[in-house]
Amino acid sequence: MKHRSLPVFLVLTSVISVWATAQDIDQPPPVEVSHITGSLHQLRCNGNVGVVASVGEDGTLLVDTGYAATASAVQGELAKLGSGPVRIILNTHGDGDHVGGNAALGDGAVIIAHPGVHRQMGKYFALPTVKSAGLPMVTLQEDATIYFNNDVIRLLQVPGGHTAGDVVVHFTKSKVACIGDLVLVGTFPNADPARGGDAQRLIEVLTRLQKILPADTTLLAAHGGAFTMAELEAYIDMIKSTVAAVATEVAAGRSLAEIVEQNPLAPWSKWESPENGLSFENWTTEIYASLNGVGPQSICAPMTEVLMQDGVEAAVARYRQLKKEEPEGWRFAENELNLFGYQLLARDRTDEAIVILELNTEAFPEAFNTYDSLAEAYMLAGRTQASIANYQRSLELNPDNTNAVAMLARIREE
Numbered sequence: 255m256k257h258r259s260l261p262v263f264l265v266l267t268s269v270i271s272v273w274a275t276a277q278d279i280d281q282p283p284p285v286e287v288s289h290i291t292g293s294l295h296q297l298r299c300n301g302n303v304g305v306v307a308s309v310g311e312d313g314t315l316l317v318d319t320g321y322a323a324t325a326s327a328v329q330g331e332l333a334k335l336g337s338g339p340v341r342i343i344l345n346t347h348g349d350g351d352h353v354g355g356n357a358a359l360g361d362g363a364v365i366i367a368h369p370g371v372h373r374q375m376g377k378y379f380a381l382p383t384v385k386s387a388g389l390p391m392v393t394l395q396e397d398a399t400i401y402f403n404n405d406v407i408r409l410l411q412v413p414g415g416h417t418a419g420d421v422v423v424h425f426t427k428s429k430v431a432c433i434g435d436l437v438l439v440g441t442f443p444n445a446d447p448a449r450g451g452d453a454q455r456l457i458e459v460l461t462r463l464q465k466i467l468p469a470d471t472t473l474l475a476a477h478g479g480a481f482t483m484a485e486l487e488a489y490i491d492m493i494k495s496t497v498a499a500v501a502t503e504v505a506a507g508r509s510l511a512e513i514v515e516q517n518p519l520a521p522w523s524k525w526e527s528p529e530n531g532l533s534f535e536n537w538t539t540e541i542y543a544s545l546n547g548v549g550p551q552s553i554c555a556p557m558t559e560v561l562m563q564d565g566v567e568a569a570v571a572r573y574r575q576l577k578k579e580e581p582e583g584w585r586f587a588e589n590e591l592n593l594f595g596y597q598l599l600a601r602d603r604t605d606e607a608i609v610i611l612e613l614n615t616e617a618f619p620e621a622f623n624t625y626d627s628l629a630e631a632y633m634l635a636g637r638t639q640a641s642i643a644n645y646q647r648s649l650e651l652n653p654d655n656t657n658a659v660a661m662l663a664r665i666r667e668e
């Protein structure tokens with residue numbers, strides 16, 4: 255799922271040159287490095303997801319590892335920073351864009367996460383070993399402290415807001431806290447019940463952070479970068495008011511469909527970001543699920559099982575069958591197949607991802623983000639013409655899709 259559109263045209267010339275020489279599918283997408291403070295650096299993968307590296311005398315510690323496809327580019331940038339082998343990897347949660355590089359970057363490292371990350375990575379794909387899959391080898395349910403590169407690093411266990419495996423990594427001396435996807439800067443959050451997220455729990459978690467973290471802490475969101483504790487307060491206020499607005503409708507006995515139709519979240523339109531899947535409907539649905547207990551499971555759950563056993567075509571057949579026979583029994587929202595596709599991309603299963611993302615354009619032919627995602631997958635597969643066609647289709651449906659504009663410009667440059 256796209257969380258943020260990519261400011262690709264703003265990247266450094268050295269990064270563009272990586273793309274300019276990209277002739278085939280093996281060329282990894284770019285990684286953009288910025289210094290945060292002291293030993294800390296941020297590496298932005300594919301213009302979208304942030305990896306944080308502490309590089310110093312004790313070696314290298316990573317917070318998240320980006321996509322599988324960007325791992326070698328991350329490795330290259332770490333080498334330029336003078337980094338030796340990675341010694342510790344901390345995952346903020348288990349989504350594919352945060353753990354995708356674990357296996358490639360974590361050879362010889364200790365990978366630490368919440369048990370929910372282990373469950374999530376094992377649930378969607380058969381992942382037998384730490385080495386092949388980059389599974390966490392240490393899981394923690396209580397807060398812990400790591401002493402590394404002259405910093406005191408607190409691991410704050412805050413599961414259940416964004417996913418069941420959320421951890422915040424607080425570099426107490428550097429006054430920097432990596433908060434993963436608990437806050438998506440400038441947009442509605444994502445508290446997806448399919449992965450153990452919960453809108454009301456997200457309020458609790460963020461309020462706890464507000465109490466623990468000093469007021470001068472710089473918060474680093476994996477999508478959107480740095481923001482302040484004051485901005486965190488405003489974000490919590492937005493979540494509280496939007497949850498209350500939907501709760502009023504639920505108390506009046508309205509169904510989810512009626513609430514979506516009525517859209518009580520309209521006053522918060524500046525937080526909506528449909529191009530990243532963070533639409534009024536998505537956030538309303540997640541709040542509704544939180545207020546009513548978890549609703550139907552994602553259609554991706556049965557599809558993943560079938561895919562692992564009988565391949566992607568069988569998974570598509572299962573989708574069609576369940577959509578026909580049990581349309582209310584599963585979540586068929588636009589985001590579901592989109593997320594599934596990105597999970598596959600994160601595991602270098604590009605051909606299967608393309609089939610799934612094509613299915614999503616068939617299911618939601620008027621949704622511009624489905625074509626945008628498919629175009630990205632085609633690009634990763636080296637299928638440039640198909641990529642261009644889908645970015646153009648996305649742009650026809652939404653002329654404000656700046657990501658498609660930037661990507662088309664980049665393809666043309668090559």
Ligand SMILES: [Zn+2]
Nearest residue numbers: 349351435476
């Ligand atoms: Zn993410």
